[in-house]
Amino acid sequence: MAIIRVPNLSPEQRRDATELVKAVETHDHTYREPYLSNQFNYSLTMASFFLAYYDDHLIGLVSLYTDGGAGTMADVFVLVHPEHRRQGVATTMWRAAKPVLLANGYAQWEFITEKVFLNAHPDFLTRTGLSADPETEYQMATAAARFSAPLHSPGHIRQLRTEDVEALVPLYAAAFADQSPSEARTYLTRAIPDAQTLTYVYVLDRQLVGSCAVDISGTSDYFFSLFIGADYQNQGLGTDMVRQIMAVRSASAPRAFTLGVEANNPAALHVYTNAGFNTQTEVVYLVCPTKEDEDR
Known part of the structure; x- marks a missing residue:
């Protein structure tokens, strides 16, 4: 071997x-x-x-x-x-x-x-x-289908641009507490759309208020790093962003979508359930308090 x-x-x-x-x-x-x-x-x-x-x-x-x-x-x-x-x-x-x-x-x-x-x-x-x-995580998924865009959206999505990064850094760092502004800047810079990843921003009244990255390299589109700025939460914008992305990505052919969400995050679970996701599996994280080299 x-x-x-x-x-x-x-x-x-x-x-x-x-x-x-x-x-x-x-x-x-x-x-x-x-x-x-x-x-x-x-x-x-x-x-x-x-x-x-x-x-x-x-x-x-x-x-x-x-x-x-x-x-x-x-x-x-x-x-x-x-x-x-x-x-x-x-x-x-x-x-x-x-x-x-x-x-x-x-x-x-x-x-x-x-x-x-x-x-x-x-x-x-x-x-x-x-x-x-x-503390576990749910992986949620949709079946492959063509998804319709919401009929009445308060904002719109578009792909992330280089000039968007600085405006998103404070929102991203606030949404993900374990990320410093420097790490957020690096992450967003690497998230500029390419052959494996698409990143969308959510624009409301000409303001960037959120973003979501999508890994498109697998058999399904995987959503990650989704957030809406704190001042704009609880308005249905997260659900709207997800639905708009699903509509755009499935316009040419049916697509399945997956994502991960912490099991103790009812707000996020609500967003994804409203967008049509169902729980697919429960992900568990294992730590090694005593032995670190045992066979898996």
Whole structure:
């Protein structure tokens, strides 16, 4: 078995990773997919993907996501092909990935899984020494369809432009308390629309009052970093923005949409339910209070 470590995936590696994701989801009945890009990672040069190959077949993947600098929490996604589990694949990949995190100043991390996986493997937490964070996240989704634009919208959407960044920085930093203005500026600059990501702003009375990024590289469009400025909340603008984006993105062909929302965020759940989303799976974050190198 060979372990390859790269900061970003080549087209061929992305194809292999996508096939592995599909095999794991089919076997485990899971839905949460790793983000197969480092576009929004804090460091663009840190190795973020660790790929395990056996006879030229990808049998394992570890992805690292860090949206803050040294000292912040890193998200770790581990996938092993069902036919190669309990063979030390995950352990070998993690032993390659953990020193990279430590060398870059990340001493805290959490592993991403789903409640359906834990329910199917009731001994998993005991066997690995991991514990589940009580704060979970719902992944919500819509079926593929053509969505109509709202009939009466108070504002309108358009794609993010470079000149929008400075106006959005204070709104973004206020909406995401763990992001400094500097980090918000970097994030928004990287969110300028490209081949993998589209970012929309919501304009109300000629003022930018919110934005939403959409990962368009997968089988469904994934909404993330959605916010409406504090002074404009509770007016239905978030729902309106989401519906307008869905209408624009599905105009030429039916699209499915997914997103993640904290289970203890009723306001956001209300926005997405009103926009037509239903809960698809419950995402669980695992931490390692005692053992950090057990096989997944």
